[in-house]
Structures are given as C-alpha cells and as structure tokens.
Amino acid sequence: MAKRVRVRAPELVGAGGWLNTGGKELSLADLRGRVTVLDFWTFCCINCLHVIDELRELEEKYKDTVVVIGVHSPKFVHEADHAAVVDAVERYGVHHPVLDDPELATWKQYAVRAWPTLVVIDPEGYVVAQHAGEGHVHAIEKLVTELEAEHAAKGTLRRGEGPYVPPEPEPTDLRFPGKALVLPTGNVLVSDTTRHQLVELEPDGETVVRRIGDGTRGLVDGPAGTARFSEPQGLALLPDGRVAVADTVNHALRAYDPAGGGVSTLAGTGRQWWQGSSVSGPARETDLSSPWDVAWWADRLWIAMAGVHQLWAYDPAAGTVSVAAGTTNEGLVDGPSGEAWFAQPSGLAADGDRLWVADSETSALRWVERDGDTDGFTVRTAVGTGLFDFGHRDGPAGQALLQHPLGVTVLPDRSVAVCDTYNHALRRYDPATGEVTTLATDLREPSGAALVGDDILVVESARHRLTRLRLPEEAVRVEAVAHRTRREATEVAPGRLRLDVVFQAPPGQKLDVRYGPATRLLVSATPPELLADGAGQGTELTRELVLADTLDGGAAEGVLHVSAMAASCDDDPDIEYPACHVHQQDWGVPVRVTPAGAERLPLVLAGLDGEEARGNQE
Missing domain, CATH: 3.40.30.10 (Glutaredoxin)
Structure with missing residues (x-):
C-alpha cells in the first residue's frame, strides 16, 4: 500500500x-x-x-x-x-x-x-x-x-x-408520516414513513383501521400483512382504483389495492438510478432514484424523482417509465421540459391544465403545463428564486419566500396550498392575483395535505399526526423573514478564476474512455451576471472562468453552480466484465469578489489518498 x-x-x-x-x-x-x-x-x-x-x-x-x-x-x-x-x-x-x-x-x-x-x-x-x-x-x-x-x-x-x-422508541400510531390520500370510501391512507408502512385511518384521521406492510424495511410484494416498503412517501389514486405509492428508499413505484389488500411493484428494480442508466423503458426493468411523490395528470402518473432532480412519468397502458422534465442538473431554470432544472421535487398536485410542483431545495412553487405549439410541456415558476434564498415572506409572488416546501394541494377555488415544511406553516398561492399568504402556523414540519369537505387535513410529520384545519377566509399575517444559506462565502479575486475539479480514480480503477470522454463539467452562476465567461458544458475538469467586472454591471457576490462527472472502471485486463462507476457531484459555492481573493477554486470530486487528503497538517 x-x-x-x-x-x-x-x-x-x-x-x-x-x-x-x-x-x-x-x-x-x-x-x-x-x-x-x-x-x-x-x-x-x-x-x-x-x-x-x-x-x-x-x-x-x-x-x-x-x-x-x-x-x-x-x-x-x-x-x-x-x-x-x-x-x-x-x-x-x-x-x-x-x-x-x-x-x-x-x-x-x-x-x-x-x-x-x-x-x-x-x-x-x-x-x-x-x-x-x-x-x-x-x-x-x-x-x-x-x-x-x-x-x-x-x-x-x-x-x-x-x-x-x-x-x-416512542409509542405513537404514526411515526414521521409523509403524505395522505382520501380514499373513495372516505377513509384516509397515510404513508407511515419511518415505520415502513401504509396506515388506513377512519375519516376522523385518527382511528387506525388497518396497516399495510409488516413494518420491516424491504422490497416485498404480496398480502398486506407480509408486504414490505422502505420509507414510503407519496400516494395517488390510479384510474383502476389502486393506489400508487412512491416507495422512496426502495427506488420503486408500488401499488396497493384497497379492495384486495395486496401490494405489487409497478416500476423500478430496487436499484438506484445513476448517470448512464436508462432514462426510459419497461417499468420493471428501469432504475429509479428516490421517488418522493406521485400524481395522476395528463393521462399518466407523474413522479417527483427527488434523487435526480427530475419529473418522470409512468404509463400503465404501455408499462413504461420515462423522463418527463428536467436534466438532472440541480437548480431553478424554467423553459421547455427537456431543458428545465429542478432541485429535489418533493410534492405534486394536479389541477386540470397544470401540474403543481413543490421544488424543495430551491424553496419554490412551480408548475408544468402543456405547450400548445409543440404538444410538449413547459416548466414555470410561481414562487422562488434559487438554491440559496429562502424565508417566510408573504406578498407578491416575485417577492414571497418559502423554506423547503414538501407538499402541494389544490384548493376548491383553484389556488394552491403549500406545505411550507421548514417554516412550520401552511401557505397559499393564488394564481389569479399572484399573491402569497399564510393560512396557518405552528404546524411541525407539514409534509402533505388532503382536502376533506371544507377542511384540509395536514400531515404534521414531526408531530406524528394529521391535523384538521378549517380553510380560513382570511390568511394569517406573519412578520416577513428572509434568509440566505449559512455557509460563508469564498473570497475570489476579480477577473480570471481557475476552476479545478480534482479527480483521482479509486484504487484499482481507471478512467473509462471506451465510449468517449470520461469526464464532464457544467458551470453556471446565480445571478448570471456574476460570470463574464466560462459558463456552459465541457469535458475537461479544469476551466478558466472570468468574473464580471463589478464596475461594468457584474455582480459583487453570488453562487457558482458546478456539476462534475467522471466515469471509472476496474483496471485489470483479466476481468472479463469490469465493474464501472459514475462519480458525480453538484456544488453551489457562495463567492464574494474582492481584490485579495483567491485566483484558484479547487473542488474534490472523488476520494483522494496521500498528499491530497485534507486536514490540519502535522
């Protein structure tokens, strides 16, 4: 060694x-x-x-x-x-x-x-x-x-x-529940996430009717008493009466039949999707990555694929899954579905011509709509500005702030209730006026909600319960609070900045160049005015960036978004089928332009031994 x-x-x-x-x-x-x-x-x-x-x-x-x-x-x-x-x-x-x-x-x-x-x-x-x-x-x-x-x-x-x-252990009926769904019978189905089960409750939202799953982490189909899940989250009714379940840590889409009581697998292999895996194909043969919520819209089941910052769609008639929106790059970019960026989409709600999305890491409320010119889909943002701005502020949508929302629910007047999870609040966005208001506070990490008559049933995940609220005619008023990410900014010099993504293949492996370049680098900035040159995609892990002159309209501070990927395989000619791995990392680096700042920004992509190890040098 x-x-x-x-x-x-x-x-x-x-x-x-x-x-x-x-x-x-x-x-x-x-x-x-x-x-x-x-x-x-x-x-x-x-x-x-x-x-x-x-x-x-x-x-x-x-x-x-x-x-x-x-x-x-x-x-x-x-x-x-x-x-x-x-x-x-x-x-x-x-x-x-x-x-x-x-x-x-x-x-x-x-x-x-x-x-x-x-x-x-x-x-x-x-x-x-x-x-x-x-x-x-x-x-x-x-x-x-x-x-x-x-x-x-x-x-x-x-x-x-x-x-x-x-x-x-704590003796509660629910333990960190995730999402809730009202069944046609009027009963409420809840994903009891930490206990790896689904729980059916009476309409009161409290009395347990039955549990689905034996409570052990696993991926097992079959009767309700022996089936297994792994931290299930989102729930949605399918046209055939079954309930689709986002089985998050199993990287799978499951189905529960309330009539027969059985659990089956609709999509996913149990393996996590990685760069280079298939992005469409037979549902049971295609890898998924942390599906967090599901909703039936536009004749298919949409999946908030939090693990790869995308929306996917499951077509039950064809038995296939495919990417529907997003590039796997993490951030907030609107536009045609194939070019949009998401950041851990975690909540979905369908409303006729729109699919609402709680985009948690950008603290944003977004929506997908049909593009009439191309028959495709377009992604737009109602509330939110990016990965590092968040808070609790009501008012016009362009100024309003959320903090890591996980759930969305369409209200009877077609406004949208947002489970503003890290603000412990239920917020409301009105598309007609463009205003954001607060419906309720003092909810402990609300993560989902469902309508029950004139009430809304909120999943208070960190209080391990469902809380019934009367939809108020007037919103609660709260004092506005704005935040930015807690990390200190890296001071960088104006002008040229050398970006070095340092990668060393793990011991016994080498770069995989069989099908072309083994590395990829994507750079952007928030605000875009931070960079005068160097944004975009390339195959080299080193790039010279040019920071815009602050005297010429450039930003004095912001965030550099860097996404790097490298592929490596076993370096042994005697291995007939070498194991290959994709190393990928996304960074959001807060920077401040100052004359005494650094002229080089090193980022480590993969594990390094020896002289590159970090710590206090002895």
Missing part, C-alpha cells in the same frame, strides 16, 4: 452536542484504534440521505472495527434547530452517533465544501481519504480492508462494540 502523508484529524466539536451516544460526549481519543468515517450531511439533502443508506451495509459488515460518525452541518435555518436534528436522525434511521454542528465548526476544520462529504480517519487519528458526493462506499470498503490489515499488524487496531446507543 502506498505511503500516506500524515495529516492529523481535527477534533470533533459542535455547539449542538451529540446524539445516539446515551448522553456521552465523544472525542477523537474515544475513537482511537477504530477506523472512523465522518459523514458530513444535512437532512434536507437527498444525496446525503442516499449516503446514509449506502453506509448501512458497511456499518454492519465492519461493526467491530469501523465507527461511522454523522456530522450534521445545516444549510437551512430550520436545520440548525437541535430538535429538528433529533427528529431527522430518527426519521431517516441513522444508527450511529451524530454530532450536531449548527455553526459549521467541524465542517470548516475539515475544509468541507459540499454535502455530502465522507472523511476516513485511520486508527491512529490521521485523515487518509476524503470523498465528496455519493457512491463512494465501495472505495471506502477497500480502504477499510487495507487499514484493518495494516493496523492489525502494527498492533494499533482495536475491535469491539462501537459508541452507538439507540434512543428509546
């Missing part, structure tokens, strides 16, 4: 303290002798949730030598609330210690730039690798095997139980 530069890992500090440790404060000294994997995450980020799921097998396989530590590093203001972090740790089944770092102290010490980022620390307390993005667990497992052998030989490896202490 190649000799690594000795880089001492900084101490783990966070003002929010520790979770899942039984009240114990951990330090790096407590972890000495174990391989430690730090997972820098934030609970709004779908890529972070993917990594939590990727790490489950690694944690189980190496439970006597590896300790995973989550470092929660918030983007949204709500995510700095300690109670919200406690909820998220349970909601997403995080079974390892978590450091709550609301002030990003440890994030800064480890020079992290993107969510998620994984950092590997060896048994002697030195950083040996850093990986940005998801899909790196296979490389980390190889490194863990090497570290186990190396430190067993040196006598510096310590085996045994880790520091994880599970919290006490």
